[in-house]
Amino acid sequence: MPTVYLTHPACLKHDLGGDHPETPARLHxxxxxxxxxxxxxxxxxxxxxxxxxxxxLLVHSVEHVDGMYAMASVQQQTRTLVQLDDDTALGPHTLEAACFAAGAVVQAVDMVMAGEALNAFCNVRPPGHHANRHQAAGFCIFNNLAVGVARALHHHGLRRVAVVDFDVHHGDGTEAIFHDEPRVLMCSTFRHPFYPYSGTGPHSPHRINVPLPAGADGDRFRAAVTEFWLPALQAFAPEMIFISAGFDAHREDEMGGLALREADYAWVTRLLMQQAEATAAGRIVSVLEGGYALSALGRSACAHIRALSAE
Known part of the structure; x- marks a missing residue:
């Protein structure tokens, strides 16, 4: 059964200008x-x-969703960028791209739950893990992965879902959305101190955050996963695993400041597949987040998807 690969041409039309790092070239x-x-x-x-x-609306407030549509409508008339924060803006095609990005994750969940695919990778943008219930942030309009998690919980009735986030930035939006949801375990590694300057509180039974210092390499990352993620995942026994697959912790990504390599992404993917096979009938949905050094992004995502497909 092949890995399903989901994307949409609309995700290429979201363009905030040549100097913005979150560029359509990432998908290419x-x-x-x-x-x-x-x-x-x-x-x-x-x-x-x-x-x-x-x-x-399962993960975002009415005010946020309707506000994005209203601003996009204004933007269509003015044809200028609508700045949402220092890093995030609505361009002429941003809302359309964001809707297909979130829809891809819902579709991936449905296909995996129906047994049409063992796992899935969503090559979509804009990314999502900084968007919280009430606002866009950090290049993110809607929280794509969170929408998929809600689909698994509310439509498919899963009782235990794990979110694993290895982006260089803490997935603060995802954590905030599911902060009081005991059906969701979130495990993450990220550079700290670094944007969004969160995630450093004490571990809770369902929030396993492991900050990494600038320059941390694959050995440090693998130790964090083995020491902190694995015991939590094994105890939680998730019925599906979602991956916020950010590749900006790669050593060639100058925006990130960590030192992971392609082999580290392949390693953690295989480890998560073992967990999924043990408790989740192999079900994994992976969603693109960050990664801005284009060659490193392509190679790292390819290593990740190769491991998912067990090729």
Whole structure:
């Protein structure tokens, strides 16, 4: 059963200008590597559907969802960027891209739950893990992964879902959305101190945050995963695993300041697959987050997807 690969052309149309690091070229970098490696032909390539308002409202407030649509409507008339924060803006096609990005994760969940795929990778943008219930932030409009988690909980009735986030930035939006949800275990590594300057409180039974210092390499990352993530995942026994797959902790990504390599992403993916096979019938949905050094992003995502596909 092949890994399903979901994306949509609308995700390429979101463009905030040539100097913005969250660029359409990110998706091309991943696809180019998949094609060059021969891996693309082994994947089940699917064009994503758009998210519905009702699906967004499972994790976002009415004010946030309706506010994004209202601002996008204004933007369509003015044809100028609507700045949401220092890093995040609405361009002419941003809302459309965000809706397909979130919809891809819902579709991935449905396909995996239906047994149409063992696991999935969503090559989508804008990313999502900084968007919280009430606002966009950090390049993110809607929290794509959180929308998928809500689909697994509310539509498919899962009782235990794990979120694993190895982006260089703490997934503060995802953590805030599920802060009081005991059905969701969140495990993360991230550089600290670093944007968004969160995630350093004490561990709780369902929040396993492991800050890493600047320059931390794969050995430090693997030790954090082995010492902190694995025991929590084994005890929680998730019925599905979601991955916030940010590749900006790669040593070539100058924006990140950590020193992971492709082999580290392949290693953690295989480890998560073992956990999924033990308690979740193999079910994994992985969603692209960060990664801004294009060559490193493509190679790292390819290593991650190769491990998912067990090729």
């Amino acid at each position: 970098a991943i696809e180019d590597q998949l094609i060059a490696s021969g891996l693309m032909q082994l994947l089940d390539y699917q064009q994503a559907r758009s998210v519905t308002r009702e699906e967004l």
